[in-house]
Amino acid sequence: MNPAVAREHFNRIGGFRILVIGRSNAGKTTLLQRICNTTELPEVFNSEGKKRGEHNINDELIFRSNRGFIFHDSRGFEAGSEEEVKLMKKFLTDRAAALKLEKRIHAIWYCIPLTDSERPVVAAEELFFNECNTGNVPVVVVLTKADAMQLEAIGQLRDEGLTIKEARLQGGKLAEQLLANVKTQIQDQLRGCKHQPNDYLALYGGLLLTSLIHEGMNKVNADCGPLLRCTTNALDDMELQQLVISTQQVNFNLNIEYAIKFIMKQVNKPFDRKYLEVGILDWMPYIKSEAEEEWWAEWESTAWARAVWERWTAVEWAEEEWRARWTVEWEESRSVWSWAEWWLGSFLVGRRRRRMVVGRKVKILAINDFKLPLLCPSPMPSSMQQCIIHGAGCILIFEYLYFYMQATTDQKDIIALAVKEYQQSSTQSTVVNALYHTIQEHSKDYFKLLQAIFDIIVQNRMSNKFSSAKLSASQI
Secondary structure (H helix, E strand, C coil), X not given: CCHHHHHHHHHCCCCEEEEEEECCCCCHHHHHHHHCCCCCCCEEECCCCCECCCCCCCCEEEECCEEEEEEEECCCCCCCCHHHHHHHHHHHHHHHCCCCHHHCCCEEEEEEECCCCCCCCCHHHHHHHHHCCCCCCCEEEEEECCHHHHHHHHHHHHHCCCCXXXXXXXXXXXXXXXXXXXXXXXXXXXXXXXXXXXXXXXEECCEEEEECCCCCCCCCCCECHHHHHHHHHHCCCHHHHHHHHHHCCCCHHHHHHXXXXXHHCCCCCCCCHHHHHHHHHCCCCCCCCHHHHHHHHHHHCCHHHHHHHHHHHHCCCCCCCHHHHHHCCHHXXXXXXXXXXXXXXXXXXXXXXXXXXXXXXXXXXXXXXXXCCCXXXXXXXXXXXXXXXXXXXXXXXXXXXXXXXXXXXXXXXXXXXXXXXXXXXXXXXXXXHHHHHHHHHHCCCHHHHHHXXXXXXXXXXXXXXXXXXXXXXXXX
């Protein structure tokens, strides 16, 4: 297959696809608007890509503010009728393990409103978690309209004789207790179902505040970070994780967090500067290095790589069944492929799949010669110190570039400008010293070291110099 044709084929995969399930008025639209940082309603497209008004579960909902997310709405899956369950099962069967990646759903958000705390789980929820097998697609239960707990708490305190002012002042703690009780009730009820959700979160007035299972770095969860984080953590494919994090545009701390986690996976390996830099870029939003494509393109253009790619694409299952072939266990295919050929074929497919992420981004940073200087003192005593200190510098520079690109149209020598800003200000010396002492103190404790690195980077972000008039506060 011609490389251009292959690239076009994999570009058709689209964005990160999410099925949103829940009763009518469960707050699903508010949730999606928050994820895409907009107040507008989504555009609706049918399977042929044509716009339409009313939609069903098979239609795509896309917000113009962020076309990287593609949503499917269950349209009030609440009665739990035989027909509704049948349609849901068919959709999941068709989409959860679809051979065509552009049709596959990657995550499910099940919205349960807390407006009826006496009976939060109804027959529809029990039917879904008993009857609908989502396979490897993670399910997150989102507890919407948790504001009702605050109103209920105020009502209880008023019944006890408190004034409205006193009830409002003291209602917060009681509301937390009421919410915890309802969460426990929902968890206990769904725990008896055949198919378990991966996580539970509570939604207050459009803001995700609480995760019951996963606790992330950003403790002030006044955005969609917890939902995006637990969805990302539940995915078993790193490329899909990168797709979620690089597509979202509401919390840059998530990009920083997952870039640090990537760095931490490299600390016990020999220091590979280029691999580290390119790997960090994968977690950054709207940033692409042309050298990254050139770097891999040169390797992919070798005779051996081309021959393997031809074997993957020339046979009859190239268009419809390549994904199934990709997931066949090595033991079943070793008679046809050598181990190296099988790995390379899978890797090339993955590379072309990842290019889709770049292709859909609005702003592309064009860097013809992607080179960064060494951002840590040399020599360093250990590979861990080199990796962490240089990697942290890369994150700060790439983050600065992202916001710089939105504040100016002039991208000439943009890398050099960002590096100069980092090196000639006090930022680099502050970061290097702080990281050096942090590594010495927490090198044996992964989670403390992870949190400390995150805190140091966030405290020294160079993007803070840009005015809020030019950049959305939610992006910073």
